[in-house]
Amino acid sequence: MVRGARKAIAVGVAVAAACCLQRHLNFVPGPRHAAPVAAAAASMMMAPAAFADEIGDAAKKLGDASYSFAKEVDWNNGIFLQAPGKFQPLEALKAIDKMIEMGAAADPKLLKEAAEAHHKAIGSISGPNGVTSRADWDAVNAALGRVIASVPKAKVMAVYDSVKAITDPGVPAYMKSLVNGPDAEKAYQGFLEFKDVVEKNQVATASAPAVVPSGDKIGEAAKALSDASYPFIKDIDWLSDVYLKPLPGKTAPETLQAIDKMIVMGAKMDGNLLKAAAEAHHKAIGSIDATGVTSAADYEAVNAAIGRLVASVPKTTVMDVYNSMAKVVDSSVPNNMFSKVNPLDAVAAAKGFYTFKDVVEASQR
Numbered sequence: 001m002v003r004g005a006r007k008a009i010a011v012g013v014a015v016a017a018a019c020c021l022q023r024h025l026n027f028v029p030g031p032r033h034a035a036p037v038a039a040a041a042a043s044m045m046m047a048p049a050a051f052a053d054e055i056g057d058a059a060k061k062l063g064d065a066s067y068s069f070a071k072e073v074d075w076n077n078g079i080f081l082q083a084p085g086k087f088q089p090l091e092a093l094k095a096i097d098k099m100i101e102m103g104a105a106a107d108p109k110l111l112k113e114a115a116e117a118h119h120k121a122i123g124s125i126s127g128p129n130g131v132t133s134r135a136d137w138d139a140v141n142a143a144l145g146r147v148i149a150s151v152p153k154a155k156v157m158a159v160y161d162s163v164k165a166i167t168d169p170g171v172p173a174y175m176k177s178l179v180n181g182p183d184a185e186k187a188y189q190g191f192l193e194f195k196d197v198v199e200k201n202q203v204a205t206a207s208a209p210a211v212v213p214s215g216d217k218i219g220e221a222a223k224a225l226s227d228a229s230y231p232f233i234k235d236i237d238w239l240s241d242v243y244l245k246p247l248p249g250k251t252a253p254e255t256l257q258a259i260d261k262m263i264v265m266g267a268k269m270d271g272n273l274l275k276a277a278a279e280a281h282h283k284a285i286g287s288i289d290a291t292g293v294t295s296a297a298d299y300e301a302v303n304a305a306i307g308r309l310v311a312s313v314p315k316t317t318v319m320d321v322y323n324s325m326a327k328v329v330d331s332s333v334p335n336n337m338f339s340k341v342n343p344l345d346a347v348a349a350a351k352g353f354y355t356f357k358d359v360v361e362a363s364q365r
Contacts, residue, residue, distance in 0.1 A: 062191060070131055070137055098159045099159050104282065106151050111266075114143035145198050216308075219304045228348050230299060232341060255328050280305040307360045
């Protein structure tokens with residue numbers, strides 16, 4: 001399913017890493033050879049600790065060059081919810097798939113550290129533009145550099161190319177027009193220097209695939225859930241643009257608090273299970289039909305993977321996500337979504353989910 005790719009919450013950390021580098025490129029059009037630049041930031045995972053310090057030092061230099069630019073960006077602008085070009089959900093899904101593949105190849109420990117850096121950075125956000133502190137800006141850049149450095153160049157380039165394919169060529173110039181041009185150019189130059197530090201240490205091969213559990217109670221419960229809910233899944237319009245709409249009546253800072261809880265939850269997930277969930281989503285995207293619906297078998301595999309992920313996190317952390325979302329999602333949202341499907345299918349899916357939830361909770365650490 002088109003939206004199903006968003007369920008593996010912590011994979012978003014790696015996605016953010018790719019998007020962050022792409023965002024730097026969006027603000028300042030570069031030479032044609034700048035495409036490998038984004039991919040070049042990929043080399044740290046299996047390198048000695050000295051290289052980690054080198055990336056950290058390079059991140060501070062990047063901060064010197066880019067923090068003025070960062071303060072000029074309106075991070076609360078709803079433009080970041082919009083498609084970067086023509087609305088093409090299935091084409092956009094191809095880019096999301098490449099991001100998921102990249103996330104699955106990243107080092108789980110470094111993903112965790114990047115999630116924690118983002119959580120800390122959210123805590124220091126201030127000012128009308130929603131910018132984090134300089135120290136946290138540097139820490140996030142260093143963490144992202146290390147995550148991307150743990151992925152082979154080919155996978156990073158696949159993200160770059162797929163995002164470029166759905167991005168209108170006028171976007172970079174427009175985004176640059178929203179900030180001080182010289183500051184954007186200085187930030188871009190700093191980024192190029194940062195990628196050079198990472199590039200020379202780039203790993204050549206991805207880590208081994210995840211070990212996928214089998215024969216467990218969560219897997220059995222996922223089959224029951226999938227049988228009960230697959231008709232409902234087929235009722236949903238996965239190609240709708242409703243998923244890009246902002247939550248009614250909520251500001252970006254308010255919504256960010258819920259996102260923060262998701263990041264915290266992602267940071268606590270089991271690394272192997274996180275990789276397995278990403279791989280399950282990648283496989284499910286491969287079986288999606290023209291309406292955006294994955295196969296029944298892949299839908300079941302994704303549900304099982306997500307259930308195991310949730311079970312690897314303390315209940316209180318999961319409930320923090322639930323409660324934070326309850327605060328920002330108006331009651332009109334579920335009512336609107338319910339009105340778009342067969343109500344009997346939705347009720348059957350809900351009943352199946354409650355049973356599944358109980359099995360996951362019983363397995364929760």
